[in-house]
Amino acid sequence: SLSLSPSHMLFPLLDKLREKRIILASASPRRRDILARLDLPLEIIPSKFDETSLDKSSFPTPSDFVQENARCKATAVSKTLPVVPEQKETLIIGADSVVVLDGKKILEKPQDQTHAKEMLHSLSGTRHSVISGVCLIKIAADKEEKCVTFAEETHVQFAELTDEVINSYVDTGEPMDKAGAYGIQGLGGALVKGIEGDYYNVVGFPFHQFSKTIVELFGE
Amino acid sequence: SLSLSPSHMLFPLLDKLREKRIILASASPRRRDILARLDLPLEIIPSKFDETSLDKSSFPTPSDFVQENARCKATAVSKTLPVVPEQKETLIIGADSVVVLDGKKILEKPQDQTHAKEMLHSLSGTRHSVISGVCLIKIAADKEEKCVTFAEETHVQFAELTDEVINSYVDTGEPMDKAGAYGIQGLGGALVKGIEGDYYNVVGFPFHQFSKTIVELFGE
Numbered sequence: 292s293l294s295l296s297p298s299h300m301l302f303p304l305l306d307k308l309r310e311k312r313i314i315l316a317s318a319s320p321r322r323r324d325i326l327a328r329l330d331l332p333l334e335i336i337p338s339k340f341d342e343t344s345l346d347k348s349s350f351p352t353p354s355d356f357v358q359e360n361a362r363c364k365a366t367a368v369s370k371t372l373p374v375v376p377e378q379k380e381t382l383i384i385g386a387d388s389v390v391v392l393d394g395k396k397i398l399e400k401p402q403d404q405t406h407a408k409e410m411l412h413s414l415s416g417t418r419h420s421v422i423s424g425v426c427l428i429k430i431a432a433d434k435e436e437k438c439v440t441f442a443e444e445t446h447v448q449f450a451e452l453t454d455e456v457i458n459s460y461v462d463t464g465e466p467m468d469k470a471g472a473y474g475i476q477g478l479g480g481a482l483v484k485g486i487e488g489d490y491y492n493v494v495g496f497p498f499h500q501f502s503k504t505i506v507e508l509f510g511e
Numbered sequence: 512s513l514s515l516s517p518s519h520m521l522f523p524l525l526d527k528l529r530e531k532r533i534i535l536a537s538a539s540p541r542r543r544d545i546l547a548r549l550d551l552p553l554e555i556i557p558s559k560f561d562e563t564s565l566d567k568s569s570f571p572t573p574s575d576f577v578q579e580n581a582r583c584k585a586t587a588v589s590k591t592l593p594v595v596p597e598q599k600e601t602l603i604i605g606a607d608s609v610v611v612l613d614g615k616k617i618l619e620k621p622q623d624q625t626h627a628k629e630m631l632h633s634l635s636g637t638r639h640s641v642i643s644g645v646c647l648i649k650i651a652a653d654k655e656e657k658c659v660t661f662a663e664e665t666h667v668q669f670a671e672l673t674d675e676v677i678n679s680y681v682d683t684g685e686p687m688d689k690a691g692a693y694g695i696q697g698l699g700g701a702l703v704k705g706i707e708g709d710y711y712n713v714v715g716f717p718f719h720q721f722s723k724t725i726v727e728l729f730g731e
Binding site: 301302303305325328329445450455456459460463475477478480481483484485486487488489490491493498499502 | 521522523525545548549665670675676679680683695697698700701703704705706707708709710711713718719722
């Protein structure tokens, strides 16, 4: 949505955030790179939660599914943190992204090259969505926990792709670790005609909504 | 616009393009980074054309202005190339980007910090445009030249910014070399609620339209 947001205060808050312990519960180099632009001290502790363990069909909407995946990832990491007497205030960030076709068909990472080609065929010429779920767990010095989750949707208009284009793209290897079998920040950017919404959400992390939520969690 | 494009064939064409001489007539590290994803042999020859020399007010639209700037940049570089008997087929890429407010007010790079703050105040809470012009000059082995120019517009929805946010952002130094005084690919991404169109166009180079035009110029 392109409606106005209340003014947010992320930049003035950054110095305060640098005193916290901030943990990204994800091994995704793309999420790390997006968060790195805030120049925060980021620990990477990939979650051991198996993101294929939830039954997609049991959730009312894809947005519910990604938020629950994100919450499970962040919670799994919070449970591994050692209990120390005087701990720093800690923020754990969990995230999950999927591509959604026709408002309901969820595409995750392809299993192999054939699967990647099938996904790209199904996305060719479509306007589809990328939906990311994020869970932020704030653990205060007195161990009180606060958990916030949200989802963000961005629409993506794909070019029509020929077999030759799909085969050449899959040969580059880029699609294999990416939801929907493409990376907008790589060669896959040439396949995307345009987007509506937060670009970073398509890369894998909804930067604007995250920034706003951080201000709500840590601002006065 | 999010209408369908004809299928394009950039990936199958890349091997052929690697045999050409490709010159980017721009010193912008952001344009270089976007083109670098195609893994083409890119020469950087920044144009000596003074982009402040054209009179903005003499053009019917901002789109005409950026296309003429791009054409002048590319042409200036083509004139410096030495004449060799058997030259490789050569592509020269010129580009120019501006931010456009209310469909007509053109914002280029800020002159100083005060100017940057004024620009960000004027963009706060707005839906504005980023318009890039690109000029591609193809010089065949027999020296025949073909020149194509196009412009691409992307809409950007800015968050409402307080004085404190604007001052903190300008203090980071990021706005100073950027049209409209922000960089969506940097910290400035936190100021952007969403976009409509090609993200790379906001960074400074319309990657999708470029890819299509390259196929028209070099495809069979």
